[in-house]
Amino acid sequence: MKQNTLRIRSRSLPLSLRVKQRVLTVLLLLLLVTLIAMIASVAYGEYPIPPLAVIQTVLGLEENSDYTFVVNTLRLPRTLVASLVGLALAISGAIMQGITRNPLADPGIIGVNAGASLAAVSLIVLFPSVPVGFLPISAFGGALAVSLLIYFLAWEGGSSPLRLILIGVGIATVIGACTSVITTFGEINSVSQALVWLAGSVYGRSWEQVFAFLPWLIVFLPLALVKTRQLNALALGDEIATGLGCHIEWQRGWLLLISTALAGSAVATAGAIGFVGLMAPHMARQLVGATHGGLLPVAGVMGAMLVVVADLIGRTLFAPIEIPCGIVTAVIGAPYFVYLLVQQRGK
Amino acid sequence: MRAFLLCKKSGKARSPSTTVEDFAATVWIKPTKLLIEFGNKLRVVFDDAYPSGSLVRCDCNYFAAILQQNEGMTEVSNWKSRSPVLGLIASIGVLVICLFISIALGAADISLKTIYEAIAVFDGSTEHLIIRTVRIPRSLLAILVGAATAIAGAIMQGISHNPLADPEILGINAGAAIAVVVAIFIFGTSEPSFYVWCAFLGAGTSAVSVYLLGSLGRGGLTPLNLTIAGAAIAALLSALTTGILIISQRTLDEIRFWLAGSVAGRDYAIIAQVLPYIVIGLVLALALASQINILNLGEDVAKGLGQKTAWVKIAAAVAVLLLAGSAVAAAGPIGFVGLVVPHIVRLLIGVDYRWILPYSAVFGAILLLASDVVARLVIRPQELPVGIVTALVGAPFFVYLARMKVSK
Numbered sequence: 001m002k003q004n005t006l007r008i009r010s011r012s013l014p015l016s017l018r019v020k021q022r023v024l025t026v027l028l029l030l031l032l033v034t035l036i037a038m039i040a041s042v043a044y045g046e047y048p049i050p051p052l053a054v055i056q057t058v059l060g061l062e063e064n065s066d067y068t069f070v071v072n073t074l075r076l077p078r079t080l081v082a083s084l085v086g087l088a089l090a091i092s093g094a095i096m097q098g099i100t101r102n103p104l105a106d107p108g109i110i111g112v113n114a115g116a117s118l119a120a121v122s123l124i125v126l127f128p129s130v131p132v133g134f135l136p137i138s139a140f141g142g143a144l145a146v147s148l149l150i151y152f153l154a155w156e157g158g159s160s161p162l163r164l165i166l167i168g169v170g171i172a173t174v175i176g177a178c179t180s181v182i183t184t185f186g187e188i189n190s191v192s193q194a195l196v197w198l199a200g201s202v203y204g205r206s207w208e209q210v211f212a213f214l215p216w217l218i219v220f221l222p223l224a225l226v227k228t229r230q231l232n233a234l235a236l237g238d239e240i241a242t243g244l245g246c247h248i249e250w251q252r253g254w255l256l257l258i259s260t261a262l263a264g265s266a267v268a269t270a271g272a273i274g275f276v277g278l279m280a281p282h283m284a285r286q287l288v289g290a291t292h293g294g295l296l297p298v299a300g301v302m303g304a305m306l307v308v309v310a311d312l313i314g315r316t317l318f319a320p321i322e323i324p325c326g327i328v329t330a331v332i333g334a335p336y337f338v339y340l341l342v343q344q345r346g347k
Numbered sequence: 348m349r350a351f352l353l354c355k356k357s358g359k360a361r362s363p364s365t366t367v368e369d370f371a372a373t374v375w376i377k378p379t380k381l382l383i384e385f386g387n388k389l390r391v392v393f394d395d396a397y398p399s400g401s402l403v404r405c406d407c408n409y410f411a412a413i414l415q416q417n418e419g420m421t422e423v424s425n426w427k428s429r430s431p432v433l434g435l436i437a438s439i440g441v442l443v444i445c446l447f448i449s450i451a452l453g454a455a456d457i458s459l460k461t462i463y464e465a466i467a468v469f470d471g472s473t474e475h476l477i478i479r480t481v482r483i484p485r486s487l488l489a490i491l492v493g494a495a496t497a498i499a500g501a502i503m504q505g506i507s508h509n510p511l512a513d514p515e516i517l518g519i520n521a522g523a524a525i526a527v528v529v530a531i532f533i534f535g536t537s538e539p540s541f542y543v544w545c546a547f548l549g550a551g552t553s554a555v556s557v558y559l560l561g562s563l564g565r566g567g568l569t570p571l572n573l574t575i576a577g578a579a580i581a582a583l584l585s586a587l588t589t590g591i592l593i594i595s596q597r598t599l600d601e602i603r604f605w606l607a608g609s610v611a612g613r614d615y616a617i618i619a620q621v622l623p624y625i626v627i628g629l630v631l632a633l634a635l636a637s638q639i640n641i642l643n644l645g646e647d648v649a650k651g652l653g654q655k656t657a658w659v660k661i662a663a664a665v666a667v668l669l670l671a672g673s674a675v676a677a678a679g680p681i682g683f684v685g686l687v688v689p690h691i692v693r694l695l696i697g698v699d700y701r702w703i704l705p706y707s708a709v710f711g712a713i714l715l716l717a718s719d720v721v722a723r724l725v726i727r728p729q730e731l732p733v734g735i736v737t738a739l740v741g742a743p744f745f746v747y748l749a750r751m752k753v754s755k
Contacts, residue, residue, distance in 0.1 A: 109578045162571060163750060166571065169575070169578045171746075173516060173682060173738065174738045181735045184604055191599065195593050275583075324589075324590065326586060327587065330583045330586035334579065334583040338560060341564045
């Protein structure tokens with residue numbers, strides 16, 4: 001089947017880009033859907049605002065001061081955080097599935113989220129006086145430490161994808177035990193607060209979090225996109241990748257670092273939102289195929305849409321009780337996981 | 348036909364087909380209780396299920412199937428033919444010593460003489476009261492929970508061919524946890540008798556779903572599929588648990604000590620609650636031991652030997668449920684005991700589940716007692732939940748297993 005492709009070539013730079021038309025179409029459509037979801041997310045809530053007014057407020061055309069406060073101070077940053085976190089988690093998951101060659105890998109299952117969670121929960125419960133700004137740094141530190149640990153433990157004359165997953169699950173369990181010790185002995189109110197965070201929530205996120213998170217994306221998203229060729233090679237298997245001239249250990253290490261940075265900073269911003277890193281890449285793969293050049297951006301937008309929608313569901317379904325969006329994604333994600341397992345069997 | 352046959356890995360490993368051809372087409376064996384060594388390659392063990400003097404025909408397909416199943420089975424080289432009874436008695440001795448240590452050490456240290464007096468000539472003093480109402484029930488519970496968890500782990504590993512099986516890893520504990528949390532949230536009761544049933548229900552549901560999920564994946568019930576299915580279910584359940592705990596701080600306050608896994612502060616009432624189920628589970632497990640031996644050779648071989656594998660698996664699952672369910676009901680989710688103990692036992696006494704199960708019970712009890720002593724001594728006068736100690740002991744072991752056993 002012939003695929004229509006667009007070629008973009010620069011005369012001065014050693015750069016060329018080939019984009020499948022299908023990827024472009026899907027990407028644009030998804031972006032549109034995500035944008036609508038984001039507008040809906042800003043519009044609906046305890047104080048509903050007409051969608052048109054939302055757009056006008058964001059563009060600075062609306063005079064109503066109630067609207068401007070609710071939209072600009074409360075809902076817009078929250079929605080932005082949700083979408084950015086979804087983006088990061090999905091791309092992180094796609095990379096992880098590529099390097100482990102396991103379609104069921106996910107930063108949550110593999111223990112990266114657990115590491116970030118442990119670091120953040122200990123900060124919230126044990127050092128309540130530390131300013132909130134340190135939360136992302138410590139969570140990222142936790143994620144990085146855990147993924148390094150898993151990588152080294154899985155190393156035996158080379159890292160094996162299978163060992164990465166199994167050891168990841170084991171380490172995640174231990175870290176979960178450590179987290180539960182902290183939640184057992186901590187002061188009950190701060191534990192309660194930490195739990196919201198453990199479940200993954202974008203509640204009460206402000207511009208501060210958006211700006212703290214953005215640098216991570218600005219650094220690591222382009223890095224991920226640059227590495228897609230190596231990722232494609234790794235996904236074919238170690239031997240073929242070596243044959244293609246790819247230094248597998250070095251590249252796997254790099255990609256793992258990028259994936260960890262994205263997942264870690266996302267968990268740092270919004271807590272452990274599970275299953276997004278699992279679901280989004282699959283949905284993307286069904287839409288545009290398994291080549292990572294197209295897969296990563298599509299998965300990213302898909303992830304953004306998932307988290308925005310999950311947050312919207314979580315806060316409207318049982319209002320006034322607010323369900324953290326991580327729980328909504330888990331409830332959606334688990335059946336999807338089953339579906340994937342069944343589907344995999346046919347292959 | 349009740350027999351099992353093991354391929355010895357020491358010396359040069361040979362491919363199954365050549366070994367079988369070495370054997371000639373048909374082998375005739377007189378099946379009393381006997382153990383036959385064929386050179387350095389094969390051992391045949393028959394139990395005495397046949398009237399002595401009758402002949403059993405083992406054709407070469409049967410040998411080939413068994414050999415294929417056992418290829419790469421390293422435990423076999425550690426097969427000990429001498430009677431393991433002495434070892435079992437010795438380990439029970441160690442268990443008793445651990446029991447005394449566990450009663451003696453803690454926030455207040457107590458001498459052996461006082462322990463004896465508290466049991467024999469109770470005088471109502473504070474120390475005697477501590478021993479009778481705090482230390483002894485706690486230690487007994489640790490023994491029960493340790494034994495039950497370890498046997499549950501051993502059975503799980505035996506029937507699923509999964510060296511990484513453990514109630515915690517495979518999401519059974521998470522299932523029990525959410526059921527208990529939901530019950531407390533809805534009914535507001537923290538009555539232990541209520542816990543037990545909820546824990547059973549939750550453990551059962553999640554065990555069945557993990558098992559089904561794991562067998563849905565490519566290649567069936569591989570260790571990887573089971574582990575991932577367990578991790579996914581555990582992730583979902585703990586997300587839901589967290590959700591409930593966020594909504595209700597009262598539930599959180601009531602349940603968080605239980606959730607971390609601990610045998611502290613339990614009284615005789617809880618022991619009495621779970622004891623019947625543990626005993627039934629134990630008896631069922633021991634009765635199934637030789638069936639598990641056969642199943643452990645692989646589903647096809649077991650079927651070829653005339654075993655109704657589905658029934659054995661269901662019975663084994665019931666035993667696992669009773670044991671793991673009561674353990675988690677009584678002490679909260681305690682991980683890695685069920686993982687570590689059966690492996691150590693196999694290293695010591697080989698692959699016969701008729702011995703693995705009782706050994707696992709004793710070793711599991713010792714491990715949990717010892718972990719509990721450590722948990723209460725490290726940050727004296729505060730206490731760690733014992734679940735964290737077993738996790739810290741078990742994790743390196745899990746990593747080791749994942750590296751060694753599942754590398755292929």
